[in-house]
Amino acid sequence: xxxxxxxxxxxxxxxxxxxxxxxxxxxxxxxxxxxxxxxxxxxxxxxxxxxxxxxxxxxxxxxxxxxxxxxxxxxxxxxxxxxxxxxxxxxxxxxxxxxxxxxxxxxxxxxxxxxxxxxxxxxxxxxxxxxxxxxxxxxxxxxxxxxxxxxxxxxxxxxxxxxxxxxxxxxxxxxxxxxxxxxxxxxxxxxxxxxxxxxxxxxxxxxxxxxxxxxxxxxxxxxxxxxxxxxxxxxxxxxxxxxxxxxxxxxxxxxxxxxxxxxxxxxxxxxxxxxxxxxxxxxxxxxxxxxxxxxxxxxxxxxxxxxxxxxxxxxxxxxxxxxxxxxxxxxxxxxxxxxxxxxxxxxxxxxxxxxxxxxxxxxxxxxxxxxxxxxxxxxxxxxxxxxxxxxxxxxxxxxxxxxxxxxxxxxxxxxxxxxxxxxxxxxxxxxxxxxxxxxxxxxxxxxxxxxxxxxxxxxxxxxxxxxxxxxxxxxxxxxxxxxxxxxxxxxxxxxxxxxxxxxxxxxxxxxxxxxxxxxxxxxxxxxxxxxxxxxxxxxxxxxxxxxxxxxxxxxxxxxxxxxxxxxxxxxxxxxxxxxxxxxxxxxxxxxxxxxxxx
Amino acid sequence: xxxxxxxxxxxxxxxxxxxxxxxxxxxxxxxxxxxxxxxxxxxxxxxxxxxxxxxxxxxxxxxxxxxxxxxxxxxxxxxxxxxxxxxxxxxxxxxxxxxxxxxxxxxxxxxxxxxxxxxxxxxxxxxxxxxxxxxxxxx
Numbered sequence: 001x002x003x004x005x006x007x008x009x010x011x012x013x014x015x016x017x018x019x020x021x022x023x024x025x026x027x028x029x030x031x032x033x034x035x036x037x038x039x040x041x042x043x044x045x046x047x048x049x050x051x052x053x054x055x056x057x058x059x060x061x062x063x064x065x066x067x068x069x070x071x072x073x074x075x076x077x078x079x080x081x082x083x084x085x086x087x088x089x090x091x092x093x094x095x096x097x098x099x100x101x102x103x104x105x106x107x108x109x110x111x112x113x114x115x116x117x118x119x120x121x122x123x124x125x126x127x128x129x130x131x132x133x134x135x136x137x138x139x140x141x142x143x144x145x146x147x148x149x150x151x152x153x154x155x156x157x158x159x160x161x162x163x164x165x166x167x168x169x170x171x172x173x174x175x176x177x178x179x180x181x182x183x184x185x186x187x188x189x190x191x192x193x194x195x196x197x198x199x200x201x202x203x204x205x206x207x208x209x210x211x212x213x214x215x216x217x218x219x220x221x222x223x224x225x226x227x228x229x230x231x232x233x234x235x236x237x238x239x240x241x242x243x244x245x246x247x248x249x250x251x252x253x254x255x256x257x258x259x260x261x262x263x264x265x266x267x268x269x270x271x272x273x274x275x276x277x278x279x280x281x282x283x284x285x286x287x288x289x290x291x292x293x294x295x296x297x298x299x300x301x302x303x304x305x306x307x308x309x310x311x312x313x314x315x316x317x318x319x320x321x322x323x324x325x326x327x328x329x330x331x332x333x334x335x336x337x338x339x340x341x342x343x344x345x346x347x348x349x350x351x352x353x354x355x356x357x358x359x360x361x362x363x364x365x366x367x368x369x370x371x372x373x374x375x376x377x378x379x380x381x382x383x384x385x386x387x388x389x390x391x392x393x394x395x396x397x398x399x400x401x402x403x404x405x406x407x408x409x410x411x412x413x414x415x416x417x418x419x420x421x422x423x424x425x426x427x428x429x430x431x432x433x434x435x436x437x438x439x440x441x442x443x444x445x446x447x448x449x450x451x452x453x454x455x456x457x458x459x460x461x462x463x464x465x466x467x468x469x470x471x472x473x474x475x476x477x478x479x480x481x482x483x484x485x486x487x488x489x490x491x492x493x494x495x496x497x498x499x500x501x502x503x504x505x506x507x508x509x510x511x512x513x514x515x516x517x518x519x520x521x522x523x524x525x526x527x528x529x530x531x532x533x534x535x536x537x538x539x540x541x542x543x544x545x546x547x548x549x550x551x552x553x554x555x556x557x558x559x560x561x562x563x564x565x566x567x568x569x570x571x572x573x574x575x576x577x578x579x580x581x582x583x584x585x586x587x588x589x590x591x592x593x594x595x596x597x598x
Numbered sequence: 599x600x601x602x603x604x605x606x607x608x609x610x611x612x613x614x615x616x617x618x619x620x621x622x623x624x625x626x627x628x629x630x631x632x633x634x635x636x637x638x639x640x641x642x643x644x645x646x647x648x649x650x651x652x653x654x655x656x657x658x659x660x661x662x663x664x665x666x667x668x669x670x671x672x673x674x675x676x677x678x679x680x681x682x683x684x685x686x687x688x689x690x691x692x693x694x695x696x697x698x699x700x701x702x703x704x705x706x707x708x709x710x711x712x713x714x715x716x717x718x719x720x721x722x723x724x725x726x727x728x729x730x731x732x733x734x735x736x737x
Contacts, residue, residue: 038667042618044704570641571639595629
């Protein structure tokens with residue numbers, strides 16, 4: 001069994017301008033997707049033997065992404081940009097990570113603490129969600145002493161609102177508990193910065209030299225129509241999706257909570273669908289009313305993931321698209337129905353600016369109304385600490401995440417801009433880098449802006465279909481157990497083998513890490529020998545070999561950024577003009593050939 | 599041809615063959631093996647050099663059809679060997695003395711078997727004649 005190395009030649013260096021596979025560019029933290037896909041494809045078929053490799057791959061991912069086993073359940077952004085998408089289906093990277101998680105989550109409890117010397121300043125991190133913890137993790141690794149101030153009694157922030165049928169709480173808890181143990185992060189629970197005496201000033205007086213605000217969006221957005229707040233949101237039977245999921249995560253809603261209730265959910269985002277599917281599992285007869293269109297290709301399409309919509313549809317949840325909510329009608333103080341004009345357009349050139357056809361009204365009645373139209377940050381706190389500008393917006397440099405009002409304060413994650421978990425993680429990473437630069441007196445910007453160029457799919461004769469994703473049939477998933485089956489070892493290996501490794505070797509080096517190759521050999525062309533025939537161009541699957549006009553004649557050249565050092569062009573060259581520099585394969589060949597005579 | 603033990607050279611793709619096995623053990627079972635990053639990297643000159651040096655056969659073990667790490671190096675190898683076989687035949691060397699086998703064997707348990715099978719086939723052809731070697735030197 002191979003053993004991976006990630007130092008020396010096998011280390012992936014970050015570059016200012018880099019060609020990367022599109023999946024890695026799409027991933028906000030630019031995870032080394034290709035490298036780990038290659039390693040997965042080389043696992044043994046026997047589970048006991050494979051474990052050793054799985055842990056090694058997990059350890060490698062963990063260095064950059066201590067949440068990777070959660071990503072395996074709920075992320076998969078990378079799959080949106082996989083080159084294979086156009087060839088039958090993206091590589092199922094999310095499920096590959098969930099596969100790793102199936103083994104790695106248990107191992108996390110035994111993982112040895114990172115060896116870190118913490119000799120730098122104290123940093124206060126407000127909010128123990130993915131953004132705050134990612135910042136704390138990165139600061140810890142740099143030798144700072146971060147303290148996380150978490151307002152509740154658990155870490156994970158909004159991740160707790162993800163229903164258990166998508167993300168088991170045990171996975172979330174293990175990940176969080178081990179993260180603070182491994183990186184030795186100090187956490188203060190039930191510590192709500194902004195309450196009472198716990199202010200920025202107090203933190204500064206207590207010796208914190210920088211503050212990262214990652215408080216997320218703790219409050220639900222109220223329902224508005226045009227510029228007006230829709231009345232009736234205080235009726236009995238009306239609640240917010242955010243509150244509903246929060247109560248659910250605390251186990252406060254019994255399994256029959258919505259039994260025989262007609263539940264109307266307002267919203268078209270992923271959270272609205274989480275709410276709808278949760279309500280369905282609690283016995284409700286659920287209707288989702290979304291402003292957006294059901295046409296996936298429209299600019300006004302329902303923003304929730306296709307899989308969420310499909311899941312809801314399978315679970316007998318009615319989806320009513322293209323409807324706004326103008327009025328909530330109550331009777332005897334209880335919710336009765338909503339009045340919904342047809343929405344004819346959601347976005348225009350000014351952005352979100354819905355237009356309605358008031359002649360086309362529809363009343364939708366129900367027993368419970370769950371409003372899930374977004375979340376908002378704790379504005380009172382931001383105001384009080386002076387982090388807003390005259391117009392009431394966050395005054396923050398979007399590149400460095402440094403507050404424009406208070407230089408020791410950095411702001412990121414959902415509180416700045418609502419996004420996916422991994423986007424908050426990215427901001428946590430960036431904030432850690434900024435805080436490091438700020439506290440060391442370094443330039444805040446220099447050398448940080450990196451540019452990526454996506455790599456096209458290599459040429460191939462045949463493409464393979466993706467592994468089938470298996471969901472528990474709808475009639476059997478009225479519960480909070482996972483409804484998606486994970487990949488088996490065999491499936492994971494086959495799926496990882498589908499990856500055509502679009503990216504250049506510089507950003508991968510999987511083969512070096514397990515000793516297949518010594519280094520990435522450069523191709524050298526002897527221009528005197530080269531006849532300019534172009535056979536190398538034909539042989540190369542990566543558009544790396546090409547022909548140039550030089551001194552009035554054609555000669556071949558190699559774009560090293562695209563080259564895989566495979567040597568196929570060298571073997572194909574009829575005039576022996578191409579060689580791989582430093583490649584010692586020929587030594588073994590010579591040795592073997594020399595031994596033949598003996 | 600009693601007692602004739604063919605001299606063989608075996609190239610094996612690192613992504614398809616033996617990467618999980620114990621290399622020393624595989625080497626002890628299979629003499630004259632060259633693990634190579636891709637079967638498509640095997641040059642025609644490597645094969646001819648082997649014949650010149652006294653090999654009776656050359657076996658190339660590549661990845662199974664759709665699994666080449668470099669997209670189609672295994673097919674490149676097949677194509678190259680096919681063409682080389684025509685040349686060899688023209689010089690009176692049996693084309694069967696070069697063979698490409700495409701399969702996957704991570705543990706490397708089948709390598710010895712594949713070489714043995716190939717060896718049996720070469721045994722039937724007998725040693726590569728002296729005259730032929732002269733010809734291949736010219737080639």
